[in-house]
Amino acid sequence: MAGSELACIYATLILHDEDIAITSDKIATLVKSANVTVESYWPSLFAKLAEKRNEEAPESDDDMGFSLFD
Template identity: 65%
Template sequence: MSTSEVACSYAALILFDDGIPITAEKISTLVKAANVKIDSYWPWSLRKAF
């Protein structure tokens, strides 16, 4: 797994635990707040998986 994939996965899990709908925008916001650099396609591709 790449760092981008792991970061987006953890962000999705955080959103799920808080009962917040999982969207690409919210995943991106959490990853940016963690100061992790990711490729722009990761949030969009992983939101469907979750």
């Protein structure tokens, strides 16, 4: 895995962990503050991927009032 990809992965994880909206600008800012140079398209690719993955979690069995072991 290239350094550019890894830097964007870490930046995306940091933003997610801190409950900050994941945007290409914020990823680029984090990467730049870490003194890592990445190609300009990487932050936008990771932001788009995070946007697609940001769906509501499916309901668990606990929410339905029953479980497997009742």
